[in-house]
Amino acid sequence: MTNSVQAVAAVLLQARRDHQAADAAGLETLLQSPEDAYAVQEQVGRSADWFSTGVPLHWKSGGPSRSAALTHAGLPPRNVFSSPADARGCPFHHRLIEAEVALRLARDVSPDDAAKLSHEDAATLVDGMTVSIEIVDSRWQQFPETSALLKLADQQSHGALVLGEWRPFAARDWSRQTCVVQIGQGAPASFRGSLSLGDPAWGLPIWLRHVTRQGASVPRGTIVTTGTWCGMLRAQQGDKVKVVFEGVGEAEVQL
Template identity: 55%
Template sequence: MTPSITALADALIAAHRSNRTLDAAPWTDALQDATQAYEVQDAVATALGWFQSGTVPGCWKSGGGSRDVTLTHAPLPPAGVRQSPANFDDLAFHIPGIEAEIALRLGKDVTPAMAAKLDHNDAASLIDAMAVSVEIVDSRWQDLPATPALLRLADSQVHGALVLGEWQPYAAVDWASQRCETKVGNAAIVVREGTHPLADPAWLLPIWLRHVTRHGQTAPAGTVVTTGSWVGVLPCRRGDQVTAEFAGIGAVRLIV
């Protein structure tokens, strides 16, 4: 890594360890592309001991605002991945938000050679289960709206924690009419229908799997990816009770 990338990684590592946030302004020009942002992700994860060396992380986030933009990915620290119902009063958050999502689970190993040949029509055959999930988004950057996209990506794509619901067998779903209801604290229930930004959560699988296997590692069966928010980012506060339900698929409950 270049000195500026190493310095950025060190700053994020220190922010994690001290539960503090950083001013993004001094780091605006530290990264030139996504490859460098992913180098920072890897350096932070290694320093904090999130994953076993030489293995593919077991849980990821992946997604983007539409099929026309470059999708981004981040491995998720296992300490923050929990089953519903979940309570996160032991974790530190700064300005958390809620995303209601669908998670997918690989049903078979995917080698780099397999990933290279996948297309959007056959990737879903690799999935054995799906579940409702809620991501708590959070950042080590003080002013997230003003933070450049590459710095967000370097910071685990602003991940805080993840809750997974009960796994259900993966089956074809009419995603265009899929209903999602999310409630945060005392706020009104947010109802959405057919609002996944990629139209189908499984559409991202070939792109995500090529990223996961890019260093020559095989993604093992059981690897999980959460696939993007149906509700944008809903504001929340510490202590809020959150529920998210996808009709016909399941629900999750958590306390932020």
């Protein structure tokens, strides 16, 4: 582990302990690659004792398009909630809402399995899907202008994850999928076929090769949320957020 990785991890850990956003000035050039940022993620997770079971059981993964590099982050289990959730006790600096579909692995996936996996057969590894709400947050004072690598190092700006009721995964026409997001007393926002990757399962091979890159298998039951259908919508403390995906389910959280 490099001194730069240790330095960024130490700042993020202190920010989490103090519930105070940290100043990113002077840190912007310390991380030179996504692998540096992932090393920070892993160091923070080890130091905070989030992943004592080994491979994290909850993940976020996604990207702006199929041609872009996807990014991934293991999520602290203490900030994963079942819907209807009450997140009023979470010390958020920001409350940005992403409406997503989460998938659950039906079996263990080894590094060999992940290496051979194609986009076409990735869905065969999934036994469940649910509506998820990701609350995007940051430990950096300069967010959202912080550099992409510092955001990635900060668990890709993760705050909390809310999971709805699970249902069996089935193939569907995701281009016709509708999503409605209600935040507080605001007008509902509607979206249709708006996932950047097109299909929530498309990114599974890339995510699984990332998770297994150091030789560990990904256990059955691991959950990954697969990218936003609504961009990032701003919410305020005290808002109730409800997300409905027609035919998939719903989730809600009180902020």
